[in-house]
Every structure is written in C-alpha cells, then in structure tokens.
C-alpha cells in the first residue's frame with residue numbers, strides 16, 4: 058500500500074483551515090501561471106518585427122463586424138473574409154509563421170478561416186494520424202501557429218498546449234504528419250527566509266515566496282504548529298525550494314516553483330526541520346532529520362467544518378430522542394456536499410446505509426483503529442467494502458441522512474473497539490523512513506542540510522553587511 062498520499066491531498070487537508078482564515082485577510086499576490094504568455098519565436102524568420110503580426114489586428118475587426126451584422130451572407134462578413142484572405146496571402150508571401158492565441162468562442166474552423174484556410178484543410182489536419190484528434194481539445198489561452206506557403210497551402214502548423222508541450226504538424230504528400238514536442242524545464246534551487254511580525258503570509262511575501270509555496274510550507278509544519286493560533290511575532294522560517302525554468306532564445310523564463318526540499322520553522326522558540334525525501338519507489342514525503350514523518354497517521358478533522366455542533370460526550374441528552382444517550386463521536390457542522398476525507402490510510406470495512414447513521418463509511422486502520430463517518434448525503438461511488446483508501450481521499454459528502462437534525466459529519470475514532478474523543482486523542486505518527494532506506498536517507502539529509510546551512514550563513518552575512 059502506498060503510504061504517502063499524493064501531496065496535494067495532504068496540503069488540502071492540512072492547510073484548508075489556514076486557507077479559510079488567512080487567504081481572505083491578505084491581498085492575493087500574482088499567480089505565476091497567469092502572468093506570462095508563451096513566447097513563440099520561429100527559426101529563420103524571427104527577425105520580423107512583431108508589429109507585422111497581422112492576425113491579431115484582424116481578429117477584433119472580424120468579430121466586431123460579426124456582432125453588428127449577424128446574417129451569414131452580410132456584406133461585412135464578406136469584406137472581413139476577403140481582408141483576412143488578402144492578409145493571409147500577404148503573410149504567405151513573407152513565408153512567416155503566424156500565431157493566434159485562442160479566445161473563448163473560437164473553434165478550429167473559425168481560426169483556420171482567419172488564416173484564409175478552408176474546411177478541407179481543417180478536415181485534413183484533424184485526420185492526422187495519432188495527433189489530429191487532439192485538435193478537438195483546443196482551449197482559450199493556448200496558441201495555434203500557422204505557416205502558409207506562396208500557394209496558400211498550410212505547410213506547417215503547431216498546436217502549443219502549454220509552455221512545455223506542443224504538437225508540430227508537417228504537410229506530407231497526402232495530408233499531414235505530426236510529432237509531439239515536450240520541453241524539459243531546468244530545475245534550480247532557491248532559498249528564502251523570513252521573520253514573522255504580523256502573519257506568515259505577509260512575512261513570506263516579504264521573503265519573496267508565492268502564496269503557493271507558503272501554503273506548502275504551512276502544510277509541512279501544520280501537523281505540529283497551528284498556524285491560526287500558535288504563530289508568534291519573532292517566529293521565523295527558512296526554505297530551500299525548487300524553481301522551474303525554461304531556457305530558450307529569449308533567455309531564461311521562470312515557469313514556476315517546484316517542491317520545497319528542506320525547511321526550518323522556529324515557533325515560539327521551538328525548532329522544527331523538515332526534509333523532503335523520495336524513497337526508492339518514488340514516493341515523496343517530509344521527515345524530521347532523524348527520519349520521523351512530519352505527518353500524523355490521522356487527520357485531526359476529516360472535513361472542513363464551520364463549527365463543532367456536538368462534542369464527544371458520554372452523558373449527552375440526544376437531540377432527537379431527548380433521552381440520555383452518549384455521544385460517542387464529534388459532530389462537525391458543514392454545508393451539505395462538503396467533501397469528507399479519509400482520516401488515515403486503511404481499508405473500507407463498510408460503506409452503505411445503517412439505521413441512525415444514514416449513509417455511513419467505516420474504515421479499518423492499522424493497530425486496531427476504526428474511524429466512522431456518518432450522515433453522508435452521498436458516498437463516493439467507487440468505494441466498496443475492502444477498498445483501500447489513503448489519508449485525504451474523499452470518501453463521501455456531508456449530509457443529514459439518518460437521525461440528524463441538520464447537515465453535519467458525525468465522526469468516531471475507535472481504538473480496540475473503545476470510542477475515543479477524536480478532538481483530543483493522541484494521534485500516532487505516520488510511518489518513518491523505513492530501516493532499509495535509512496542509509497540512503499542520511500546521505501540525502503547531509504547534503505540538503507548543508508545546503509540549507511550554507512544559504513542561512515550567506516544570508517546572515519548579507520544582512521550584517523547591509524546593517525554596517
């Protein structure tokens with residue numbers, strides 16, 4: 058069983074509360090993915106200045122005319138088409154690549170028509186073996202590049218899906234052939250550190266970290282530090298992380314960030330260090346320097362709740378029956394449909410209807426621990442008795458089925474058949490680095506901690522120099 062769940066699940070679960078509390082309070086910074094546009098530059102003809110880009114000038118004109126005169130045979134459309142064709146011929150005379158960024162509402166036929174290319178070309182290119190079908194998936198923001206020869210034939214065509222992947226079509230004797238072009242980003246390590254005076258988000262913004270990395274940082278330490286309640290002025294952090302670059306003729310372009318490789322966090326005078334380690338099977342997780350998992354084997358709360366509507370209470374008066382009935386779990390109020398996550402890795406021992414519980418899932422975990430998730434509006438249909446689940450997997454959705462007065466998750470944590478309070482029960486650590494990998498882990502640890510130390514010292518030197 059893969060013991061390490063996909064990282065995004067861990068983040069979602071570990072940091073969701075933090076998100077609710079913090080994202081709303083700070084102005085959002087730039088999002089890497091939206092900021093930069095694909096730059097296309099093109100072999101022999103790249104010296105052509107970009108002002109000559111005719112297609113982009115044609116497009117607003119064409120669409121405006123279309124809006125004002127919707128009749129398909131209108132004079133305006135005829136003129137627009139004629140103009141587009143004239144310009145396409147002009148470009149063909151230059152033999153240049155022409156690039157169009159796909160807008161919403163565009164389709165392949167309309168985009169080809171703007172290049173003076175008819176339905177037959179669209180048909181031919183979409184029949185290209187292996188890759189033609191992918192042209193059905195074009196999306197706004199992606200780019201199409203056309204190269205038309207003097208006879209008005211499309212000789213080359215490129216579908217740029219994103220900055221790292223494109224499909225190049227080439228004219229052949231009887232249609233087109235195509236190949237996929239995948240670029241590998243360069244990975245470089247970067248370093249940042251900061252001291253918190255106000256909030257983690259403000260401090261990490263000052264340190265140059267994106268919100269995404271900050272969330273990741275909070276997710277790594279979120280099992281030990283409650284970022285909503287425990288953060289003190291004077292807390293500090295340092296991070297070694299990956300940056301992904303694409304090197305091309307325009308120089309190095311940053312694509313975004315990769316993983317956090319190592320990080321420290323000082324909270325209220327206590328030091329935490331986390332090291333990312335990828336085991337021989339390719340699973341990655343964060344560990345302390347002595348190889349313990351940074352995670353717990355269980356999420357404290359398996360749902361993003363708005364409030365605890367009923368606590369664990371052996372002497373409770375039942376809200377429906379008004380009799381003394383122990384409440385052997387905790388009720389997390391949340392809107393109907395809120396995803397419910399498996400608290401830990403395990404195996405489904407029941408998924409279905411039970412009187413009182415309504416739609417309910419039981420999960421059996423190692424060490425005789427069972428968790429129970431009741432009153433669900435619906436269960437994850439893919440789960441059956443015996444299905445394996447990883448921590449953070451969505452098992453169903455909040456509801457009020459069974460004996461429930463409103464939408465909430467009734468959650469139980471049973472150890473050796475005894476109900477324990479899920480809010481306070483001591484949660485076991487997730488699995489440490491296995492003994493068989495300890496030597497490999499230590500080697501990795503030495504390298505990455507030396508890097509962290511080197512950066513910290515260099516940073517201190519810079520700060521001292523600046524202060525003098």
Ligand SMILES: [Zn+2]
Pocket residue numbers: 367384386387388466467468
């Ligand atoms: Zn309950």
